[in-house]
Amino acid sequence: MPSFFGEKFKKWGGFGLLLVSIVGLLFLIAYRSSGVHQNRTYRGNKAAIAKQVRREIAHAQQLRDQMENDPEFRDPKRCGGQKLFEKYDALKNNWRTSIAKLLAGELPDSGADTDFTDTRGAKYVVGRCGDIDAVYQELFDLRLNLRQILHGLDYYCGLVGSTCRK
Secondary structure: OOOOOOHHHHHHHHHHHHHHHHHHHHHHHHHHHHHHHHHHHHHHHHHHHHHHHHHHHHHHHHHHHHHHHOHHHHOOOOOOOHHHHHHHHHHHHHHHHHHHHHHHHHOOOOOHHHHHHOOOOOOOOOEOOEHHHHHHHHHHHHHHHHHHHHHOHHHHHHHHOOOOOO
């Protein structure tokens, strides 16, 4: 009976089909494992960034607690002093700058750094203690922004790329 593919297929067909199957299988294995590696890298990088962000959220709370427990801040007669304002404003600004740099470095071109520092539109009520009240409220907002970045980390990582870091 004549072969549909001809005599050459009879001679080499089985071996050729086996060879093509092996090459195809190796390609699929390589393709699949690169995706697994990339997924592990993404998850690992995302976890490392999340850990840093959580640590800084806790640091923001420590700064607020430090203010709340400061006897001068708690005293209505002394809380409006310029020295106290400068002390906590400098702490807040240093912390804000370091976090913005961290986010710009870990999640470049994602907008996380500007989303963190953006407190525009916030109306800070200046109470009995003057400008120090605004510092306290801004610390609250910055901490909230950082929490929102933590919750939206998949979004920011997606903007950075497939490994969640550059």
